[in-house]
Amino acid sequence: MDPIEYAKAYYLQHYTLLNMWNLTPGVRVVLENGGPQVCRFCQRSAPEVTFRLKAHAIPEALGNKGMLSRYECDECNKHFGSTIENDLGNWTLPMRTLLRIYGKNGVPTLKNERDGWRIECGDGTELKVSHNRVDSVFEVDEAQKLIRFNLKRGPFVPLGVRKALVKIGLTLLPEAEVSNFEETIKWIRDPQHSNERMVRMPVLRTLMPGSMNGQMITAALLRRSQPNIGLPYAFLILSIANETYQVMLPSPQLDPPLDIAPMQMPVFPVGLGQNRDSICVALNLSDSERVVDEVLSAVMSYDARIQI
Ligand SMILES: [Zn+2]
Structure with a gap:
């Protein structure tokens, strides 16, 4: 069956x-x-x-x-x-950002000032990813148009x-x-x-x-x-x-x-x-x-x- x-x-x-x-x-x-x-x-x-x-x-x-x-x-x-x-x-923190779940203070922003990256929800519903340099937090596969995030839970x-x-x-x-x-x-x-x-x-x-x-x-x-x-x-x-x-x-x-x-x-x-x-x-x-x-x-x- x-x-x-x-x-x-x-x-x-x-x-x-x-x-x-x-x-x-x-x-x-x-x-x-x-x-x-x-x-x-x-x-x-x-x-x-x-x-x-x-x-x-x-x-x-x-x-x-x-x-x-x-x-x-x-x-x-x-x-x-x-x-x-x-x-x-x-435990849910990174997923709440990636899925754009709107909590008490909006969609949580993930960032690491020291390594210079930031993931946040833009004015619309899109996710904005900014970084100063390629870092272990994500890898981009341009051929397949994929981003792999490696994000720490709290x-x-x-x-x-x-x-x-x-x-x-x-x-x-x-x-x-x-x-x-x-x-x-x-x-x-x-x-x-x-x-x-x-x-x-x-x-x-x-x-x-x-x-x-x-x-x-x-x-x-x-x-x-x-x-x-x-x-x-x-x-x-x-x-x-x-x-x-x-x-x-x-x-x-x-x-x-x-x-x-x-x-x-x-x-x-x-x-x-x-x-x-x-x-x-x-x-x-x-x-x-x-x-x-x-x-x-x-x-x-x-x-x-x-x-x-
Ligand atoms: Zn009670």
């Missing part, structure tokens, strides 16, 4: 779409429970905690302006912003990146599901990262080559449809511009027991059907040691088609 058709049939059989959002720039979506404000992440309410800050359901750095939640208190907001969301921001803790992706899924959960993730919520707030029950499979990242709108964000939640089957209970599917992340949302009480064989399943076929050149990689994101100076290699053609 064609692998994409197989994946579609697999997910139709085993998973239910809990919810899905296509975020449109300029349109506000506010997630709320309806009752008094209680923080989903620390279970506290006013006046013990305040809810004055904008709580972005998906970090603003990833291009989300309009989707907010009313159930993240200011203290948790600041805590996540200075810990795991910082890991996610540093310092990050891999498990922190994973937790920040899981946190997006936890924020998007309908209230009725939250009790299935109590341990997961504690885990993402915990500065101690390791917990083998929470890291059961890699984060899957699919890159769809080609030019795409950097402001496009789609998020979906999948939940296992049958109760007694050896598959993960829930996933977040998050697409931002050309990239899609499939992230398991661990629920130790509902996921298969730890001692059963590793689960084999196809990648969720979002986007793949539209472009069979898509490339999927499995990212461990399971180490709790800080990583510095990791280099991301990306190839772009002059017309801004991108490949990793």
